[in-house]
Every structure is written in structure tokens, then in C-alpha cells.
């Protein structure tokens with residue numbers, strides 16, 4: 001993820017500390033987002049209890065993955081993300097300059113969600129559901 005968003009033109013050792021703190025905050029935010037998948041998975045289980053019970057008993061991870069996937073919702077999230085990254089990722093004082101330089105490439109944010117965050121969320125959902133029938 002980092003090479004997709006970090007500029008690597010020159011080293012700035014004085015920024016290592018604050019970069020590390022930002023990394024920790026971001027990793028915690030990603031973890032929180034991804035682990036919300038447990039609540040989403042529980043809602044999906046309750047909505048289609050029989051179907052999921054069958055898939056879980058068969059240990060059908062791929063079937064569970066397919067059952068929890070909603071491609072239309074994923075696309076909506078990615079579209080919204082692109083708009084947000086374009087809007088919030090630009091320094092407003094540069095808006096009217098010839099080259100409105102963003103802090104981050106909006107497409108990179110979309111790519112990170114598409115290739116990392118959503119798949120991780122789905123993995124949490126599948127792992128949660130695979131254990132859903134176990135006794136506490």
C-alpha cells in the first residue's frame with residue numbers, strides 16, 4: 001500500500017517519527033474498518049440463516065464468499081471513494097491554480113480499497129461465519 005501513496009523523491013529523516021505515528025493510526029483505522037465485517041457478517045447470517053448454516057457445515061469458504069459479496073455495493077463504495085479522495089485530497093488553496101496538486105492520487109485510494117481493504121473485510125466476514133456455529 002505504501003508505495004502506491006508515498007512520494008519517494010528524497011529522504012526526510014526528520015519526518016520518520018510523525019510518519020510512524022500516522023502509520024499506526026492508519027493501521028488501527030483499517031483494522032477497525034475491516035473488523036466491522038464481523039457485524040456485517042452476523043447481519044447477513046441472520047437474514048439467511050438456513051443458507052449460511054448449510055454453507056458453514058459444508059466448510060464451503062468460496063460459497064460463503066460468494067454469498068456475502070455484493071458487487072453493486074462494492075462499486076458504489078469505490079465511486080463514492082473516488083469523489084471523496086478528489087474532494088478532500090486536494091489542498092483548497094491550490095484549487096484555482098493551474099495545477100491543482102492533490103495530496104494523494106484518488107485512483108490510488110480506490111485501488112487500495114479494491115485490492116486490500118474490501119478483500120480483507122470479506123476475509124474477516126468469511127472467517128467469522130466459518131466459526132458462527134461453534135459453541136461459546
Ligand SMILES: O=C(O)C(=O)C[C@]1(C(=O)O)C=C[C@@H](O)C=C1
Pocket residue numbers: 040068069070071073074077117118119121122125
Ligand atoms: O456492505 C457489505 O455488504 C459488506 O459486506 C462490506 C463490503 C465492504 O468491504 O465494503 C464487503 C463485501 C461486499 O461485497 C460489499 C461491501
